[in-house]
Amino acid sequence: MTSNLKERLKLDRVINASGKMTILGGSRLERGVLDAMNEGASQFYVMSDLMEQSNQYLQDLLKVEAAWLISSASSGIAQSVAAAINQGNYKYVMNPYDETLVRNKVVIAKGHIVDYGTSIEVPIRMGGAKIVEAGYANGCTVAQMESAIDSETAAIIYVKSHHAVQKSMPKMEDVIALAKKYELPIIIDAAAEGDLNTYADMGADAVIYSGTKALEGPTSGVVIGSTTFISWLKAQGQGIGRVMKIGKENIFGLLEAITEYVNQSAVTLEQQEARLKPFNEAINELAVCHAKTVQDGAGRPILRSQIQFDESVDMDKLSQGMKAAPIRIYTRDYRINENIIEIDIRDVSEEELDIITNQIKENI
Ligand SMILES: *Cc1c(COP(=O)(O)O)cnc(C)c1O
Numbered sequence: 001m002t003s004n005l006k007e008r009l010k011l012d013r014v015i016n017a018s019g020k021m022t023i024l025g026g027s028r029l030e031r032g033v034l035d036a037m038n039e040g041a042s043q044f045y046v047m048s049d050l051m052e053q054s055n056q057y058l059q060d061l062l063k064v065e066a067a068w069l070i071s072s073a074s075s076g077i078a079q080s081v082a083a084a085i086n087q088g089n090y091k092y093v094m095n096p097y098d099e100t101l102v103r104n105k106v107v108i109a110k111g112h113i114v115d116y117g118t119s120i121e122v123p124i125r126m127g128g129a130k131i132v133e134a135g136y137a138n139g140c141t142v143a144q145m146e147s148a149i150d151s152e153t154a155a156i157i158y159v160k161s162h163h164a165v166q167k168s169m170p171k172m173e174d175v176i177a178l179a180k181k182y183e184l185p186i187i188i189d190a191a192a193e194g195d196l197n198t199y200a201d202m203g204a205d206a207v208i209y210s211g212t213k214a215l216e217g218p219t220s221g222v223v224i225g226s227t228t229f230i231s232w233l234k235a236q237g238q239g240i241g242r243v244m245k246i247g248k249e250n251i252f253g254l255l256e257a258i259t260e261y262v263n264q265s266a267v268t269l270e271q272q273e274a275r276l277k278p279f280n281e282a283i284n285e286l287a288v289c290h291a292k293t294v295q296d297g298a299g300r301p302i303l304r305s306q307i308q309f310d311e312s313v314d315m316d317k318l319s320q321g322m323k324a325a326p327i328r329i330y331t332r333d334y335r336i337n338e339n340i341i342e343i344d345i346r347d348v349s350e351e352e353l354d355i356i357t358n359q360i361k362e363n364i
Helices: 031-041 047-062 073-086 090-094 121-126 142-147 172-181 227-238 240-244 248-263 269-283 315-323 350-363
Strands: 013-017 066-070 105-109 130-134 153-159 186-189 206-210 221-225 289-295 303-309 327-331 340-343
Touching (some): 031 248, 047 066, 047 221, 047 227, 047 248, 066 227, 066 248, 073 090, 073 153, 073 221, 073 227, 073 240, 090 227, 172 186, 206 227, 221 248, 227 240, 269 289, 315 340
Parallel strands (some): 105 130, 105 153, 186 206
């Protein structure tokens, strides 16, 4: 706290009760991660050695076949798509949009075309692919995915995310099996997930994670996958990867964040429930709403307070009132159209929980 930039830029205090949101800057970094970033930033390294040694470090730490650090999950999607199409061929690494590249389609379930701040179509197209949607908004079968594959297919993408349609979607293991049947690379967008082993163990060629979500690192990302695919991915560093490269300070920060992530014991559901209980009780003293604890809709081990408001409550006014200065409170508003808001307490202190209760009281 020496620079005082927050004051110089006149930025308001934010209470993040929404989760790991990119619009609020992702994660708050722990001291160990900040120290590692300091170490990374304040010296020079042979960058190719740093990248290779990082790969080796993650192989040993996570017991995975190969891993490669990237600047964000979005850049991981773009570079993985380019990798699947050009397979590291230098000529096409230099021109991923070459018109002679006809094997350039990626198949993805329609329910996986998500908007996470940008549409996932954007990084897929940046990688040089044409998108072939399989199935419908409300469902997709493996047979529908299979019928979307043809001789121009370069890869299949599967999105493991709370943003994606959860109902009537094909199982990841079945889509991986489909990709194997056609000898196609299978790329998993697991940006906000915290399980670093299962999907690669299931046979995915590339599993893409954001550094700043579950892993609580700086703006960065990591792709975990097969040795062959990661070697193709690496090749993109001389191509489109250059416009999205990760810096040395973020490499250090992410490696430390992943190290702390795998060594620390996760906050248990019981511990989360113990923090939520008094908060829910305080909310339930208000007449026009009811709070209860719910688990994350995509099945991650996260508990949140779900507050259902009566029809009489103006939800837009509530949401805007909460976000107004001087303390700007961001709640999880995906279901606000159903008069529901959720409170994600992972980055909220006890004092801040009281502020949230008071602000709800003021704005209903
Ligand atoms: C957040 C997110 C991304 C992008 O992650 P960044 O690291 O911010 O680029 C991609 N896909 C999904 C499903 C996400 O939730």
